[in-house]
Amino acid sequence: MTVVPLPESPCLRVRCIWNEGSNGEGGTRFFLSYSGSAPSGANCTTLAGDIETAWAAHISPLSSPYYILNEIDVLDIASDSGASGQWSGATDGSRSGTVLPWQVCTNVEYDIGRRYRGGKPRGYWPAGNIEDEADDRSWDSSYISASNTGIGAFFAAIAALSVGSVGTLAHVNLSYYKGFTNITNSSGRERAVPTYRSSALVDSITGYSTKATMGSQRRRRTSTSP
Numbered sequence: 001m002t003v004v005p006l007p008e009s010p011c012l013r014v015r016c017i018w019n020e021g022s023n024g025e026g027g028t029r030f031f032l033s034y035s036g037s038a039p040s041g042a043n044c045t046t047l048a049g050d051i052e053t054a055w056a057a058h059i060s061p062l063s064s065p066y067y068i069l070n071e072i073d074v075l076d077i078a079s080d081s082g083a084s085g086q087w088s089g090a091t092d093g094s095r096s097g098t099v100l101p102w103q104v105c106t107n108v109e110y111d112i113g114r115r116y117r118g119g120k121p122r123g124y125w126p127a128g129n130i131e132d133e134a135d136d137r138s139w140d141s142s143y144i145s146a147s148n149t150g151i152g153a154f155f156a157a158i159a160a161l162s163v164g165s166v167g168t169l170a171h172v173n174l175s176y177y178k179g180f181t182n183i184t185n186s187s188g189r190e191r192a193v194p195t196y197r198s199s200a201l202v203d204s205i206t207g208y209s210t211k212a213t214m215g216s217q218r219r220r221r222t223s224t225s226p
Helices: 041-058 141-159 218-222
Strands: 011-019 025-034 068-076 084-092 104-111 122-126 169-184 190-204 207-210
Touching: 011 041, 011 169, 025 122, 041 068, 041 084, 041 141, 104 141, 122 141, 141 169, 141 207
Parallel strands: none
Antiparallel strands: 011 025, 011 068, 025 169, 068 084, 104 122, 104 207, 169 190
């Protein structure tokens, strides 16, 4: 099995996990670059708690009370032996209104300076409510504006954190693949397999663009255990 490449410069992986009662589990992950020393486990735990505070301030107002943040996991991926730390608890959404189906989500594209063909960095976040719809497939303009503001403020709050000697934090994207390798299987047919870079390319995130079309995560419908 091919080993996943390390990032070209030090980064943390952050996973935010929430649930909606018996409907199951949802989540999103993102990456943060850091300019200082590798964090300890205690540093990662502190960061996880600080990120939850930022979530409560900026993401909870965008999502229904049915969405309950349960865990934030912070892992140092600068090396294959980096430390990790977690926050766990129950942070509800606070947006009033009628909840949407569990698989509906807010699709936020992360803007980067590099141009290329193919999918762009994005995150799938807890959705707004039925009252935030423009129609059966789209968000209204006021919710789109609120989402862009809330997501931007969330990551700005994280960038302002100072924990131990970790240094400056910044939201980044990691690009793990470049091009394809044609692999011939036992039947003689070829298939194109994405090729790992020697190290994951780090792109700075420069802005946030909430898509007007509602996102959907089908696997959330079948996730029944947190």
